[in-house]
Amino acid sequence: MKDVRSHFVFNKSQRNGIFILVLIIVILQLLYFFGSRGTTLITSTDDLELAIFQKKIDSIKIARKAADTLRIFPFNPNFLTDYRGYTLGLTVEEIDRLHAYRAEDKWVNSAAEFQQVTKVHDTVLERISPYFRFPDWVTNSRPAITTRPVAVNEPRVVDKQDLNSASIEDLIEVRGIGETLAKRIVNYRNRIGGFIDDIQLKDIFGLNYETREEVQKYFTVKNAPGIELININTASVLQLSEVPYFNYELAREIINYRLLHDEISSFEELAKIKEFPSEKIDRIALYLTLK
Numbered sequence: 001m002k003d004v005r006s007h008f009v010f011n012k013s014q015r016n017g018i019f020i021l022v023l024i025i026v027i028l029q030l031l032y033f034f035g036s037r038g039t040t041l042i043t044s045t046d047d048l049e050l051a052i053f054q055k056k057i058d059s060i061k062i063a064r065k066a067a068d069t070l071r072i073f074p075f076n077p078n079f080l081t082d083y084r085g086y087t088l089g090l091t092v093e094e095i096d097r098l099h100a101y102r103a104e105d106k107w108v109n110s111a112a113e114f115q116q117v118t119k120v121h122d123t124v125l126e127r128i129s130p131y132f133r134f135p136d137w138v139t140n141s142r143p144a145i146t147t148r149p150v151a152v153n154e155p156r157v158v159d160k161q162d163l164n165s166a167s168i169e170d171l172i173e174v175r176g177i178g179e180t181l182a183k184r185i186v187n188y189r190n191r192i193g194g195f196i197d198d199i200q201l202k203d204i205f206g207l208n209y210e211t212r213e214e215v216q217k218y219f220t221v222k223n224a225p226g227i228e229l230i231n232i233n234t235a236s237v238l239q240l241s242e243v244p245y246f247n248y249e250l251a252r253e254i255i256n257y258r259l260l261h262d263e264i265s266s267f268e269e270l271a272k273i274k275e276f277p278s279e280k281i282d283r284i285a286l287y288l289t290l291k
Contacts, residue, residue, distance in 0.1 A: 074133045076278045077114050078107055079271030088128050094118040109134060133279055162222040163201075163215075164194045174218055176211035185215075192244040194225035196286045203283065229289040233263045243287045245280055264290065 075084070077098070085095040101108070101117045108114045111129035115122075161170065171182035184204050189195055198220055201212050230239055232254065240251035250273075257273050258264055267285045271278035 074131050076134060076271065077132050078102060079268065079278045081272045089124045090118065090120060094120050160218055160220045160222075163198065163219040164189065164221060164223055164225070166219050171215070171219075174211075174215050176214050181207060181211070193227075195221045196224045196227065197221055197283075200283050200286075203280070227287065230287060232288045232290060233258060243284065245277060245284045245287075250276065266290070 080088075080090075080095065080098060082095055085098075095118070097118050098108070098114075108117055111125060111132055114120070114129070114132070115125050166186075168179065168182040168186055171177050171185055172179060177185075181204070184206065185201070188204055192200070195201075198216055201207060201215060204212075207215075230243065232240070237248065237251045237255055240246050240254055241248045243251075246254075253273050253276075254264075254270070264270065267281050267288070267290070270276050270281065270284075277284075
């Protein structure tokens, strides 16, 4: 027992040496612990910054992909807005040229004329021109007027019938009108509550310019239905949705646009509204008033 205890008996210098050794070990352990923790913290911070940066890159990729696959709806380039022009790839200068041209009360009637006015690049024009939609009087040229001798017994004056009372059988008598087109005219007339103006024949699917002109030789609106014009600057969503050319969603878009711009000053301004049928403004105006 005495021999065992002799191993644990140290003099003063030995005890100091042991104490210093233990102290060094403790210090080294502390340095290792806090050093590794700091490295882990730095690594975690770097990982967080890297994750944020990667998220931004992913967002940019998604936005670019969405821009590359932007869906273009048919539109009349005469009513091109700044925002629409930007999304289609036009520069500020090109859009300004178009607006300056329109400010002179001039109209673009073809893709070639659009490029001549805006100076847009061929590649941009090639991409967007298939979606250009112009009024019927532009896309359908008027038939050539030819003169011919008038037969002695040929009537010179045609007493036009009321388009709102014409039957299917009456309409079939017109050259170019078959039973299908005649039914479409009557069905559409019944759906909108009667024609207000002859220009509403433009809304009949399959009725081209020449045939429409032929119909108007023998028929015209004589007894238009009595309607109360709707004030587009005060009407509610439900009132606007009653217009034959509007649905509830479009009526709500009109109300939202009106709230943002205080009021609507012209019917042409409606073309700035997303997915507004600008090619039908002449017929829509039959049901609306600005004051």
